[in-house]
Amino acid sequence: MNILRIDSTIKPREASVSAGLADRVLARLTAADPKAVVTTRDVIGVPAIDGNWLGAVFTPADQRNADQVAIAAYADELLNEVRAADTLVIALPVYNFAIPAQLKNWLDQLARKGETFRYTEAGPEGLLKGKRAIVALSSDGTQLGSDIDFASGYLRHMLGFFGITDVEFVAADRMAFGADETLARAHEAVDQLAA
Template sequence: MTNILRLDASIKPAGSVSRRLTDRILARLTAAHPAASVTSRDLAAGLPAIDAAWIGAIFTPAEARTPEQAAIAAVSDTLIAEIKAADVLVIGLPIYNFGTPASLKTWFDHVARKGETFTYTEAGPQGLLTGKRAIIALSSDGTRFGSEIDFASGYVRHMLGFLGITDVDFVAADAMVFGPEEALAKAEGQVDALAA
């Protein structure tokens, strides 16, 4: 069975291009894998930012955590359990101010945990989430995918690779202010050409 984790980060409740693309990707994947299970998480609904209390909770052994620490750690533990269970990640990536939405950065902060999703070796860091695939639905108004002002796609690719996920595809409805219909049609064509 295929387990799909869908992450949306757009702050737009309606009219979001990245959500439209993640819908299309999900429809393609579930048509090819009717028995697939889908876990959806709307990151724009909010995640607590990591802070000193988070570090204290994460680095305290589970059996020694206070009730407050256990509640703090439970958020990160849940997000890590979701990504570990997933075979495929479908991530909506709208570009805000040349970078990722803060909610997606916060999600990476929660799931990048030493001993859980990566480890350090003499050769450097090694991701522990190997054998997974990620499909990223990127959207932007003025930023062109892969350009020198696109600080989002490279960051997301790097973080996924850091976690061990190196099979990464992007579909991009980019620079939409210069031709929204053409940009969306291009991205939808990229979705339709993906191996499901």
């Protein structure tokens, strides 16, 4: 099994609840499959897409200038990591009710017509099918699935848009209202995951 771990916390890793939950998820998965290969991508520093990115990834490879070659190569590297993965483990801290900007940058880098999705007469079709995603969500005050949770629904939608529809959440949400109890429930949810 190939596992791609995505980190998006702005905190030091040892202080991050989402990173700690992702550690626990990975421990469960690798205990079940000791031969699993884990690739880690910290999306802090992944650049936002812009006009130069658009020009690079949609210019045929043999017509790209040197700057476009570099931009497209980076985007391809991110995409190839996802393509190679059987399972994605995404550490998701909720910031201001939504996903971190850097995680959105990563998703935007992946959103490429003809690579991760295509349009059909029946609507969009994701091209990264057959993968599983486990999302380790943490928040101080936002409850998973509540009216103010704009993080989990968006991430689930984007993964589904890419064809990744097997998405599970383990949540240490509303940490400000009882961190120990919340974390214990999250750990129990990880321990119940099918490995």
